Amino acid sequence: MKNIITLFAVLFVCQITLAQDFKFGKVSKEELAETFNPLDSSASATYLYKKRRTFFEYHSSTGFQLITEIHERLKIYNQEGFDYATKAINLYKGNSDQETASGIKAYTYNLIDGKIEEAKLKKDGIFKTEKSKYRNQTKFTMPNIKEGCVVEYKYKITSPFFSNVDTFVFQHSIPVKKLEARFDAPEYFNFKSSTRGYIGVSPQFNNTWDRTSIKGLEFKIKTTKYNLENVPALKDEPYVNNINNYRTSVKHELSYVKMPQNPIDYYSTTWEDVVKTIYKSSNFGDELNKTGYFKDDVDALISTVSDPKKRIALIYNYVKSKVKWNQYHGKYTSQGVRKAYKEQVGNVAEINLMLTSMLRYAGLNANPVLVSTRRNGIPIFPTREGYNYVISCVELPQGNVLLDATSKYGSPNVLPFRTLNWEGRIIKKDGTSSLISLYPNANSKSSISMMVNLSETGDLEGNYRSVKTNHSALSYRERYNNADEDDFLEKLENKYNGLEVSDFKVSNAVELAKPVMESYKFFKESQADIIGDKIYFSPLFFLRTKENPFKLEKREFPVDFGYPTSSVYRIIINLPEGYKVESMPQSAGFALPDNLGSFKFMLSQQASKIQLLIDTKINSSIISPLYYDTLKAYFKQLIEKENEQIVLTKV
Structure with a gap:
């Protein structure tokens, strides 16, 4: 019957379409x-x-x-x-x-x-x-x-x-x-x-x-x-x-x-043509060869340093502090590297071509990498328009080091999220090119610790502390350092629907070599349901995942997390006086196939304290749509586990 109704609907639409003027x-x-x-x-x-x-x-x-x-x-x-x-x-x-x-x-x-x-x-x-x-x-x-x-x-x-x-x-x-x-x-x-x-x-x-x-x-x-x-x-x-x-x-x-009486002017046919056109541009290749404007400064910077990694760090941090990004993307320079260096402001190409040139001058095997930002899409076919950004890559025996000096809080191999878009195209000095992965291999870690007191009325107070590394740290620093702290705190309290925060502190906000740490005290009402002489609550409280992000019945495009992640929650709950545990969720663990991810949930009790440990990993930046049903089921199971309740009863 349903198929017949659908058929009539399609026929009706077709008839209307034919009849429309x-x-x-x-x-x-x-x-x-x-x-x-x-x-x-x-x-x-x-x-x-x-x-x-x-x-x-x-x-x-x-x-x-x-x-x-x-x-x-x-x-x-x-x-x-x-x-x-x-x-x-x-x-x-x-x-x-x-x-x-x-x-x-x-x-x-x-x-x-x-x-x-x-x-x-x-x-x-x-x-x-x-x-x-x-x-x-x-x-x-x-x-x-x-x-x-x-x-x-x-x-x-x-x-x-x-x-x-x-x-x-x-x-x-x-x-x-x-x-x-x-x-x-x-x-x-x-x-x-x-x-x-x-x-x-x-x-x-x-x-x-x-x-x-x-x-x-x-x-x-x-x-x-x-x-x-x-x-x-x-x-x-x-x-x-x-x-x-x-x-x-x-x-x-x-x-x-091919105009009459003129030779053929090629724009793009193969990737070789594309790279040749870009590299030969006066706003790209010629800019890489300019060194006179920075020689004295770079000589003074690296004169006593011979270690390649230290030279990379010195030059990378120097460019980041010397030239401010004007928020314009582009693989071509606008005003040129010399002017950008002098005026201390430039677009993406001016900053990262300048960086590449300095690294080469320092004796490092550095080359520009053409990138299409996430917003720009993925260049599948040979195209000049497909790339709208450029970063730098240094090839070392230990592996490639990707750098983007427009990112104030970035670090080697920790690129801004906008550039994490499948593969870039590295251009060598001889004009040849090859693909290079932009996604990081190392997990970005987030570790959250809470020690809380649950009252008999269901209110919660305690201490919160988080430690973040790599892209998790980069993302946090961009949000925190670019915001007014009062506004930042207001958004934090609103995120958790009325959380009251005090003694807020952030450590290593600009010390990029260290993990960024956030800590505060908090109070939140109604974190448990009181029914008769029993108290019901999720041990994750306001941190639990409430909604499955994957809702489509079928998905034909990949799931892109941007970078691999590892999240650990350690929560100690002090029970209200006069109550004992009647029941609590069982410890459990499950995983995605092919080591794509895993979830561990461990719950234990010691006297009047409950300890919760959750360890969640997504080990791949991109997950094929072939795994979509499995991934959707994984998140459903994760959410169900995080929302299972502990039941307390009066002694």
Whole structure:
């Protein structure tokens, strides 16, 4: 019966799709009357129609420009979907050129007493802002938004950066009923395409090629079309490095240009081409060869030190303290290493290429490593645009040492979380390259100790102490050192729903060679249930895990923890006077297969004290989706164990 209902729902959706008129402004009463998506009743909104066309225009004065035309129609079912009534258009800019958005036309439609009423977006509802020196933004929020409304808009983006075609995104966090996309490229530009995601995308090619004449320049056009229907929403979940890595999409990247009477200009075809293009850039390779600006300072720094590890530490810490990161990413320098050194501020490339150059000058085998940050995604195919960051690597007989001097609280082989993204590409002096893992091998440890007194009314007071190393320490230092302490404490108390903290202290906040330690006294009400003459409580109290982070029935993308971890809890509980233990959970232990992780729970009693030891390990940064069901069950069992209760009864 369920299958029959589903079949009717699919047929109904298909009939509606065929009947719909997607011409701009032709919104139907059926679209406005729909109260939920028949194929995804949990969706707060749905793209009824998405259309994109990207093509080239030629002007004799400016040459080729990239034009993208967008038309989108959305159905908003409830208040949770109101966010989709705001559209932000990101526009890139260079030193002298910039993208522009024009022709914005938008309406909101509501069904009132059986009639369609429309509200037009006015010019004063469109806002233009400068987000950074590399990006502008045009943003608008649709008027008269109500539950059940339909919004529709269209606009055009004109870009002078013809080699940078924005990704064709086919899958979103809400469903898409109908999608049409088209890419027209002149014969002079050879683009290669790469597909992501788990939904099959079959492009339609125009193999005959149209011959076009623009402003007196005649050339052929190759057309690629995409038509999709009923694209399901992509559900995000915790521990995903970047959901866009798994979103169904197509990227068109310029491979080479062959203009009339000119030689072929290659952009990217193989990784060798990519590396060669990047390395030969004056804003990359040439910057590595500049040494005059730092020679005297580095000579004074390392003149009495010969040990390679000590030289690495001295130079690494010197660069971190000398040049402040301006928060801009990039594999290319902006103002150059000399100016960054002089003004003591620079972007990622200026700081880490400077670091690499200094390490080489000190006689170390140091090379730059191209990185794609977690937010940027994973470069699967040869691409210049895939890398947006650079770090440094020193090769020693004992192994590689990865360094990022933009990270104030980082240390050797403890990279900032943003860079922990599968593999980087190390570039040697001879221009060759190879892949190098960015994930750490050593576990980041967190050890928590508590000694507490439980009262007969269920209140809890005690002492808390934590010790953190490696990435756990890095993460803590970034949160603590970059915050006002009062705000930090307020967030800590709110995290545990009304915890009262006193005598708060942090040790080794900036001494990176030592573990960071946090300690405080606390009081928290109602940490046990009082029923008659019995007291019920979890021995982990407010530290216990309450919710399984993995909720999807099926997951097709990896679980990415970022780095391996080891967490140990040691808790001593002083029982209230006049009570004894009636029952308590059994000690237990279980593990994930292939040494991916383990959980140990040990509980014991000595007189009026209960001692709890929990040892949890996740030994791999990434866990394959093949283990998802096992991992989900592991966390379910862990949560159940942590929430088991001790029962006290009056003596």
